[in-house]
Amino acid sequence: MAPARTAREILVTQAHIEALRQDHLRRTGSLPTEEEERRLVARYIDDEVLVREAMRMGMDQGDPIVRRRLIQKMESLMEEFYARAEPDDAEVREYFEAHKERFLEQPRISLTHVFLGRGADRPAAEGSSVRVLLEKLRAGADPRTMGIPFPLGQSFEQRTHREVAGLFGDSFAKAIADLPEGVWHGPVESSYGIHLVRVDSRTPARQKGLEEVRERVVKELKTQRLEAAKRSELSRLRERYRIRCLGPDGKGLDQ
DSSP: OOOOOOTTOOOOOHHHHHHHHHHHHHHHSSOOOHHHHHHHHHHHHHHHHHHHHHHHTTTTTTOHHHHHHHHHHHHHHHHHHHSOOOOOHHHHHHHHHHTGGGGEEOOEEEEEEEEEESGGGSSSOSTHHHHHHHHHHHTTOOGGGSSOOOTTOSEEEEEEHHHHHHHHOHHHHHHHTTOOBTSEEEEEEOSSOEEEEEEEEEEOOEEOOHHHHHHHHHHHHHHHHHHHHHHHHHHHHHTTSOOOEEOTTSOEEOO
16 A cells, blocks of 8 residues: 655656646647756746745735635636536526516617707807707708717717716716607707707617527526535535634624
């Protein structure tokens, strides 16, 4: 029977050596020569000695970088183990049916606007001036010849409410949400200033079919499974430890 391995034993197997060879191949494009391989093995042993001595001296304790790296390696091991199984078609369909609202295509809006500026830059964007501009637009005037150039453009196609809010601000998006199509309206306030706005078209919300979003469904299902498996595994591992959390008064806290 082989002698028991101790903390002072450094065992370099053929698997270790082959891993060193493949790493050298990835880095340099060629396998190591005999001399290079001897140096690789010597460096591996030196590194292992330093790691073990550092751990013996407690250098791995209290170091947030080392702690984070060890956590990442454990999480990677769990993910590698639990992420292998692919869900079958029945499971994918069941998940899709249970979460259909997450695969809803949001309603979209297309719009054209005329920017009238803000404050000193605004050409009398109150009262009769706005009404005159609005009447001209409703009579068929070309919006490209009116107002102040807007840096983001004058027309926006097929944007969601969130995208419109991201461009102009939430109050603007809400103000145009229910405007009739094809008619100029205003003034409408945005985070930039005053606008005259025409809603060109609307596309209603649409429920996507499973085949349109299958890849996303599979990804979400696997992620959900993985998180559940990790929680279960962590719960199992916790049972190996006596866990005590103390509050400011020294009394135990639930954990």
